Amino acid sequence: MARERKFTDEQLFKATKQMIIQDGYEAFTFSKLAAILHVSRGSIYKYYENKDELISEFLMYEMNRFLHNFNRLDKSGDFQTQLDLLIDFIFEQSNIHQVLEIIQQIPVNTTKRVENNKSRLNEYHIDMYQQFQGLIDLGRKENVIKSHLPTAVLLGMIFQTIAIPNHFNIPQEEWIASIKEVLIHGMLKKD
Amino acid sequence: MARERKFTDEQLFKATKQMIIQDGYEAFTFSKLAAILHVSRGSIYKYYENKDELISEFLMYEMNRFLHNFNRLDKSGDFQTQLDLLIDFIFEQSNIHQVLEIIQQIPVNTTKRVENNKSRLNEYHIDMYQQFQGLIDLGRKENVIKSHLPTAVLLGMIFQTIAIPNHFNIPQEEWIASIKEVLIHGMLKKD
DNA sequence: ATTCAAAGTGACACTGGTGTCACTAAAAAA
DNA sequence: TTTTTTAGTGACACCAGTGTCACTTTGAAT
Numbered sequence: 001m002a003r004e005r006k007f008t009d010e011q012l013f014k015a016t017k018q019m020i021i022q023d024g025y026e027a028f029t030f031s032k033l034a035a036i037l038h039v040s041r042g043s044i045y046k047y048y049e050n051k052d053e054l055i056s057e058f059l060m061y062e063m064n065r066f067l068h069n070f071n072r073l074d075k076s077g078d079f080q081t082q083l084d085l086l087i088d089f090i091f092e093q094s095n096i097h098q099v100l101e102i103i104q105q106i107p108v109n110t111t112k113r114v115e116n117n118k119s120r121l122n123e124y125h126i127d128m129y130q131q132f133q134g135l136i137d138l139g140r141k142e143n144v145i146k147s148h149l150p151t152a153v154l155l156g157m158i159f160q161t162i163a164i165p166n167h168f169n170i171p172q173e174e175w176i177a178s179i180k181e182v183l184i185h186g187m188l189k190k191d
Numbered sequence: 192m193a194r195e196r197k198f199t200d201e202q203l204f205k206a207t208k209q210m211i212i213q214d215g216y217e218a219f220t221f222s223k224l225a226a227i228l229h230v231s232r233g234s235i236y237k238y239y240e241n242k243d244e245l246i247s248e249f250l251m252y253e254m255n256r257f258l259h260n261f262n263r264l265d266k267s268g269d270f271q272t273q274l275d276l277l278i279d280f281i282f283e284q285s286n287i288h289q290v291l292e293i294i295q296q297i298p299v300n301t302t303k304r305v306e307n308n309k310s311r312l313n314e315y316h317i318d319m320y321q322q323f324q325g326l327i328d329l330g331r332k333e334n335v336i337k338s339h340l341p342t343a344v345l346l347g348m349i350f351q352t353i354a355i356p357n358h359f360n361i362p363q364e365e366w367i368a369s370i371k372e373v374l375i376h377g378m379l380k381k382d
Numbered sequence: 383a384t385t386c387a388a389a390g391t392g393a394c395a396c397t398g399g400t401g402t403c404a405c406t407a408a409a410a411a412a
Numbered sequence: 413t414t415t416t417t418t419a420g421t422g423a424c425a426c427c428a429g430t431g432t433c434a435c436t437t438t439g440a441a442t
Binding site: 193194195196197230231232233234237 | 416417418419420421422
């Protein structure tokens with residue numbers, strides 16, 4: 001060690017996240033980030049060659065956190081129990097949706113480090129998808145899921161629901177319970 | 192009239208749409224747009240004072256087109272028939288989702304024309320929402336919708352499903368049919 | 383106390399987008 | 413044919429972000 005750092009990775013990633021989620025990939029700049037962290041722009045270049053590299057590192061960090069938490073979930077219950085847990089979990093981690101979208105926006109011509117991160121992020125994504133797929137397979141094995149529905153549709157719908165904007169500020173619990181209800185049993189009364 | 196124009200509004204909006212949907216609001220520039228249209232950048236300033244104004248006009252154009260088509264839909268059937276038609280329609284107009292998102296990104300400090308367009312877009316949005324709400328009300332009147340589910344959740348889910356990425360390229364028809372099935376009756380077999 | 387290594391700074395040259403404007407080009411009206 | 417009107421051009425000054433680098437600061441090790 002030599003001199004104390006003026007900002008931690010956590011602070012940097014937190015600021016990055018806020019900025020990117022609020023205004024998008026293109027609006028993220030080293031200048032603004034430096035201002036938030038109360039350091040000079042130059043100091044950030046000590047750790048990241050450019051914006052793409054910084055963002056790809058941020059995404060790795062977020063993805064690791066997500067997968068780590070995901071792996072802690074109880075995988076012992078039956079399909080319905082696990083689905084319930086999964087949906088609750090996804091809503092807790094509701095930013096993962098945005099994270100996955102940002103991955104697509106990393107440009108192509110950059111540094112080795114970025115390319116490396118991009119392919120690792122892709123692997124993670126596939127890995128995550130396969131774990132979810134395992135859950136659907138369980139549902140099929142238990143013979144509770146309508147067998148003609150494609151797995152991609154089921155996962156897509158589960159995953160997409162977290163991004164529904166709750167404009168009317170319906171209480172979180174009611175909101176999630178209602179979404180679960182529709183996903184599992186539909187919006188119509190049984191006849 | 193004096194001289195012939197080198198590009199039509201339609202061409203301009205088409206290029207704008209492509210650019211914005213692909214790379215986002217911030218990545219849109221007059222330079223790129225001028226290049227696509229094979230004109231000088233300066234000529235675009237003859238019609239739009241700046242980027243925000245151009246994009247807000249583009250959004251008005253898209254929204255008008257959407258509402259115009261929407262008003263052509265047959266509103267005479269019962270709830271299920273109309274819901275079917277609506278979902279098909281939304282999938283046909285799948286970009287409306289992105290259009291609505293872009294509206295939120297127009298910055299605040301701009302020209303009168305932009306502010307004007309922004310508030311009109313908001314009115315349109317509310318108008319559209321109310322029409323959809325009318326459909327849900329019909330479902331409630333017909334007593335086919337589960338009465339405890341909030342309208343916002345039902346509309347949110349219907350609307351959000353068009354944005355599910357079909358990574359595995361499941362045929363459009365099967366894709367839409369499956370989504371309808373889940374929305375209406377859920378993913379589980381009836382017991 | 384001196385030295386050293388990492389952290390941080392700010393000035394510099396550069397790039398790409400912005401908005402403007404005097405000017406040119408072309409088509410219709412006179 | 414000349415005039416008028418609108419479309420289009422490209423050069424200019426400007427701004428904000430980029431990436432670099434010689435330099436300064438700071439804290440720990442010798």
